[in-house]
Amino acid sequence: MALFILQDAAGIGSEEIDTLQAFVDLVIIANDDGVGIDDPADGKQLVTYTRTLDGEPQVRLDELVNTTFEPDYGDGPVNVDTIIVPALIGFTLEDGSDVRHNGKALPPASSGLPGAGQNTTENCLALYDTQQNICLARDGTDGEITLPISNPVLLYHELSHAFRIVRNELLDLTFECDPASPEENAAIIDENDMRTQIAERQGVTAELRDPNNHCGSVGCDSGCCIIATVASKSLTSPQVQFLRSVRDHFVRSTEVGYAFFQQFFYDYYSFSPQVCTIMLGNPHVSERLLEGYINPLLDFWNIMIERSGGNFNDAELGASFVRRHEDRAAAAARLEALQRTVAYWLQQESDADAPAELIELLRERAWPSEYIQWALINPVRIYNNVLTLFLEGADETAIGSMFNSELDAWTPEFPISDFWAALSSEEVVKELEFCENVLLQSATSRKRFHQRLLDRFTDITAIDFALNGLTANTGVVQ
Amino acid sequence: MKGRKTKPDDLKASIEAVEQVPGYTDEKTGRKTPGELEFVVRMTNDSDRTLHYISDVRATRYDPNTKTLVVALSDEGRELVPGAMMKLPVFRRIDPGATAEIRPRIPDRIVKLSRNAPPNEVAFETHQLSEAENVVVEIAWADVPYYKDTRAKDDKRLPAARWEQHKARSTRPFKSRA
Numbered sequence: 001m002a003l004f005i006l007q008d009a010a011g012i013g014s015e016e017i018d019t020l021q022a023f024v025d026l027v028i029i030a031n032d033d034g035v036g037i038d039d040p041a042d043g044k045q046l047v048t049y050t051r052t053l054d055g056e057p058q059v060r061l062d063e064l065v066n067t068t069f070e071p072d073y074g075d076g077p078v079n080v081d082t083i084i085v086p087a088l089i090g091f092t093l094e095d096g097s098d099v100r101h102n103g104k105a106l107p108p109a110s111s112g113l114p115g116a117g118q119n120t121t122e123n124c125l126a127l128y129d130t131q132q133n134i135c136l137a138r139d140g141t142d143g144e145i146t147l148p149i150s151n152p153v154l155l156y157h158e159l160s161h162a163f164r165i166v167r168n169e170l171l172d173l174t175f176e177c178d179p180a181s182p183e184e185n186a187a188i189i190d191e192n193d194m195r196t197q198i199a200e201r202q203g204v205t206a207e208l209r210d211p212n213n214h215c216g217s218v219g220c221d222s223g224c225c226i227i228a229t230v231a232s233k234s235l236t237s238p239q240v241q242f243l244r245s246v247r248d249h250f251v252r253s254t255e256v257g258y259a260f261f262q263q264f265f266y267d268y269y270s271f272s273p274q275v276c277t278i279m280l281g282n283p284h285v286s287e288r289l290l291e292g293y294i295n296p297l298l299d300f301w302n303i304m305i306e307r308s309g310g311n312f313n314d315a316e317l318g319a320s321f322v323r324r325h326e327d328r329a330a331a332a333a334r335l336e337a338l339q340r341t342v343a344y345w346l347q348q349e350s351d352a353d354a355p356a357e358l359i360e361l362l363r364e365r366a367w368p369s370e371y372i373q374w375a376l377i378n379p380v381r382i383y384n385n386v387l388t389l390f391l392e393g394a395d396e397t398a399i400g401s402m403f404n405s406e407l408d409a410w411t412p413e414f415p416i417s418d419f420w421a422a423l424s425s426e427e428v429v430k431e432l433e434f435c436e437n438v439l440l441q442s443a444t445s446r447k448r449f450h451q452r453l454l455d456r457f458t459d460i461t462a463i464d465f466a467l468n469g470l471t472a473n474t475g476v477v478q
Numbered sequence: 479m480k481g482r483k484t485k486p487d488d489l490k491a492s493i494e495a496v497e498q499v500p501g502y503t504d505e506k507t508g509r510k511t512p513g514e515l516e517f518v519v520r521m522t523n524d525s526d527r528t529l530h531y532i533s534d535v536r537a538t539r540y541d542p543n544t545k546t547l548v549v550a551l552s553d554e555g556r557e558l559v560p561g562a563m564m565k566l567p568v569f570r571r572i573d574p575g576a577t578a579e580i581r582p583r584i585p586d587r588i589v590k591l592s593r594n595a596p597p598n599e600v601a602f603e604t605h606q607l608s609e610a611e612n613v614v615v616e617i618a619w620a621d622v623p624y625y626k627d628t629r630a631k632d633d634k635r636l637p638a639a640r641w642e643q644h645k646a647r648s649t650r651p652f653k654s655r656a
Contacts, residue, residue: 011592011602043600083600089512090585090604095557096537096550100585103562115559120591122598128562136563154562161560170560175636177564187560216563421579422533424571461577 002166003065004044005037005084018087019045021130021151025086028152029057029159031197044083056193057156064163071168073111080108082124082162084155091127093118101218103128103154105161113165114173124165126158137213139192143178145217147209153194160190180214188214219262256431259419264371271365278358285358291334292341293380296387299324300379308438318400321386328391335391338384370415378413382406404442411439412448420453421460428466484621484643488525489572491617491646494518494579498586498608513586515607517549519615520579521646523572531619531646532567532638535582540605547610547652549584552618553639567638569624582615610652618642 005022019037026035032053038046049065051058070077085091091099095118106125107113119125130151138147149157161183164170171183180188188211199206279286303320306312312320325331366372386403394402414435423431432450440446450467457463501513523529537550553567572578587606595601620643633640 006600009600009602010595011604012589016589085600088589088602090587090589092538092588092590093557093559094590095555096539096548097556097559098535098538098585102565105560107560115557117557118559118591120593120595121600123600125600134563149562157562165560173558173560175558175634177566183560184564214564216565218565418579418581422570424528424573424576424578426528426573427571459577460579461575462573465573465576 002067002069003047003082003084005047005086006043007040007045008043010043012088016088017085018130022084022086022155025130025152025155026061026084028198029061029156029194031055031058031201035061047084055197056190057197060159060163060190064159064166069166071111071166073108073113073168075110078108078122080122080124080166082126082159082166083121084159085125085127086155087130088127089131091129094120099127100129101132101134103132103158105158105165107165107170111165111168113170124162126155126162128154128158133219134216135219136216137178137210139208139210141210143210143213143215145215147207149191149209150198152198153191156194157187157191160187177213177215179212184214185211219265254431254434255423255427256417256419256435259417260371260415263415263417264375267365267369267371268376271361275358275361278355278361282355282358285354288337288341292337292339296334296338296380296383297376300383304438307441311441312400312404314400314404315397316400317403318396318398321390321399321403322396325387325390331387332391335384335387338380338387342384370413374410374413374415378410382410408442408445411441412445412452414439414449416452416456420463421457423462425462425465425469428462429469432466484525484527484529486644487646488523488621489529489531489617489619489644489646490522490524491615491648492520492522493613493615493648493650494520496613496652499583501586514583515586516581516583517613517615518579518581519617519648520577521572521617522577523574525621526574527621528571528573529619529621530569530571530623531617532642533570533580533582533617534568535584536567536638538584538588538607540588540607540610542605545609545611546614547607547612548614548616549582550616550618551582552616552642552645553636554618554642554645556636556639558634558636567618567624571623608652612649613652614647614649617646619644619646 005019006017007019008017023035023037026047027033030049030051030053034050034052036048038048047065049061051062064082069080071080072078089100093099093104104118104127105115106119106127107116108122108124109116109119110122128151132149132151132154134149134154135145136147136149137143137145161170164183164186171186172181173183174181177184188209192206192208192211195208196206303317303324306320307317310316367377382403385406386399389402390399420428420431435449436446440449453463454467495518497516497518499514499516502511521531532551532553535549535551536553537556539548539550540546551567570578570580584607586608587604589602589604592601592603594603618638620641624638624641
């Protein structure tokens with residue numbers, strides 16, 4: 001006996017443990033149907049495995065399941081089993097650390113190994129949060145924390161630690177995450193084996209984790225992204241890379257931008273995965289969204305980036321728009337696609353061709369969110385209006401004038417999060433400078449945004465100081 | 479440190495309110511979002527220099543005997559454990575003479591391995607944190623920003639625990655506001 005999944009335990013109910021998810025994750029690791037579990041006994045279920053494949057994960061799993069481990073931690077050989085503990089919301093270690101959005105491998109209590117003090121048993125415990133949203137360092141990016149992790153990969157990471165714990169071969173751990181310690185480096189290399197296996201099964205290029213970097217954060221845009229799915233069914237398509245660049249360097253590089261995206265992701269991923277599922281059964285929805293929504297959104301943000309490099313007057317902004325639409329036939333086709341989409345995406349109305357479940361989902365989850373409205377819906381509404389004017393024959397100045405007018409109304413409605421209240425006055429000034437450079441380029445929009453901040457945070461000194469200082473310097477807020 | 483003028487009570491914290499955030503289950507995805515407690519914490523910097531502090535919860539400790547809940551925005555006392563990833567604290571700073579407000583959240587219950595179980599049995603103990611009678615929020619801070627310490631060392635503390643100089647503490651009777 002060597003590997004178990006916890007099924008029930010004193011102090012909690014069986015519904016607290018997601019045994020089925022752990023079993024599914026083991027099946028994905030095995031990559032065949034050789035994994036089984038025995039009936040529950042003593043609150044846990046024994047894992048069985050008959051290996052048919054020779055990949056690294058299968059050989060590792062085979063050894064964990066079918067070997068009796070008797071490591072000698074200093075007091076003679078002792079039998080050590082590994083018990084997988086999935087889910088368990090609110091699980092907290094003895095030192096107060098929260099295991100939410102993480103995984104941990106706890107060596108037996110008397111082993112003397114790092115982490116043993118957090119274990120009350122003589123088993124090795126592989127704990128992981130099956131509802132995690134973890135973001136890790138992507139390989140080849142010099143430490144960018146942009147890589148999500150799936151449950152089977154997370155479990156396999158913990159089983160990698162467990163494998164060395166039960167063999168008493170745990171490598172050195174250090175108190176830094178960059179560079180990763182030898183033990184974490186080894187676990188990440190194993191983790192990448194699983195990532196490669198899953199990618200090969202799905203027929204896509206594997207996205208790997210940097211083995212030299214063990215840092216991470218909570219919150220990653222994992223789950224199904226409508227934009228990625230529609231654009232090219234790949235997270236590495238040029239469209240997706242562009243939007244990632246917009247997110248990370250244009251908005252998310254600031255504190256307030258980062259806070260914005262924390263809430264935006266929360267709202268976005270409350271409906272995006274289900275939209276992906278709907279699109280699987282309705283391919284025409286995906287086709288419509290590409291030209292009727294995704295490409296207009298990309299064009300809009302492209303122009304916003306260009307605009308952030310300099311304060312465009314009407315003629316310059318109009319020229320930027322026209323330059324992107326020199327092929328009038330293509331522009332007309334796009335407008336037609338936009339207007340087909342507009343019924344259910346922008347005007348929030350039912351549409352004969354749109355599945356009812358899609359409309360219901362958007363009505364319930366997407367449209368009520370001010371973050372979704374600001375970042376994903378209003379930009380395309382503006383683009384639609386400007387494109388219509390362009391195709392009616394307006395000149396560059398008229399197009400730019402309308403575009404600037406629409407932007408002046410849209411930009412200052414940037415959602416204001418509670419995070420502003422935690423900033424120092426210097427940070428408030430810095431964040432405002434950024435907002436003014438890239439978004440609030442007119443006095444009208446700046447005035448409106450400052451007033452919204454003042455109305456929201458009436459007694460936060462840093463904001464008061466920063467805005468009063470700005471008022472004194474610029475006279476923007478009267 | 480010689481010449482350092484910062485005093486341990488230069489950063490003051492005050493728990494203004496404790497809010498209960500109900501949990502829910504997403505019917506479409508089955509994903510459970512646990513109920514949470516949100517602490518509205520006001521801070522003031524009484525010193526003449528900018529102070530730097532940890533703004534996210536690093537540990538939650540509950541003593542059922544004294545019914546005291548400690549919410550630690552500090553890495554002191556945390557142990558190194560093999561795991562999926564190491565998350566550095568989120569650091570913020572506060573101007574001289576300024577106020578700031580943060581709203582850290584924790585799950586409204588904690589589940590721990592039980593130390594009273596028979597040997598080799600996995601057993602847990604669950605604590606509903608709304609049963610707490612007192613709550614303490616501890617915020618680690620220093621008068622310099624956090625920098626990675628590149629020296630060779632044999633110091634069994636997490637990097638942010640080596641960085642912190644003081645803790646701002648606020649204690650209040652626990653009375654959540656639904």
